[in-house]
Amino acid sequence: MAYAIVKLGGKQYRVQEGERITVDRLPHEENATFKPEVLFLGGDGEAELAPKIEVTARIVGHGRGPKIRIGKYRPKSGFKKHTGFRAAVSEVVIESIGKKTASRTKSASKADAPAEDKPKRTTKKTETTDGA
Numbered sequence: 001m002a003y004a005i006v007k008l009g010g011k012q013y014r015v016q017e018g019e020r021i022t023v024d025r026l027p028h029e030e031n032a033t034f035k036p037e038v039l040f041l042g043g044d045g046e047a048e049l050a051p052k053i054e055v056t057a058r059i060v061g062h063g064r065g066p067k068i069r070i071g072k073y074r075p076k077s078g079f080k081k082h083t084g085f086r087a088a089v090s091e092v093v094i095e096s097i098g099k100k101t102a103s104r105t106k107s108a109s110k111a112d113a114p115a116e117d118k119p120k121r122t123t124k125k126t127e128t129t130d131g132a
Contacts, residue, residue, distance in 0.1 A: 002043035004055050004097050006036040015055070015094045025088040026059060033058045033095070041097070054100045060091040 003016045009024035028034050034057055041053040065087040072081040 002041065002097055004038055004042075004053060005040040006038055006055055006057075008036050008057075008092070012039065015057075015097075017094055017097050020060065020091060020093045022065070022089050022091050024090070025062060026090045026092070028059050028090075030059055030061055052099055053097070055097050056095045057092050058095055060093050062088070062090050065089045 003014055005012055005014055007013075008021075009026060011023070013021055013023065015021060026034075036055055036057055038053045038055050068085045070083045070085065073079065
């Protein structure tokens with residue numbers, strides 16, 4: 001089973017195709033498809049470099065994480081204080097993990113095209129004579 005290490009929201013996650021992960025809030029809209037930065041691809045005894053790999057992910061929804069209760073207490077003074085925190089999170093589903101498609105660039109298409117024999121354009125310099 002192939003897996004990839006991707007960077008989302010400043011953290012690294014090990015993901016597989018079809019997996020749902022909860023990450024810190026991302027700046028994309030719901031149902032938006034994006035391509036996270038890929039650091040590594042592995043699985044089935046193989047490992048490939050990141051520039052050759054492309055991961056496609058889709059944001060399922062935005063929400064808030066579980067509440068974390070924080071309590072402070074000082075003995076002998078009767079001081080008790082409670083606060084809570086809920087992180088803003090995004091749920092992401094990994095749609096595909098695969099190799100990048102090679103897109104042809106202009107330089108590559110020119111290199112593949114047959115060379116045409118065009119005469120080079122030359123400019124004649126006119127000589128100036130002194131009227132002396």
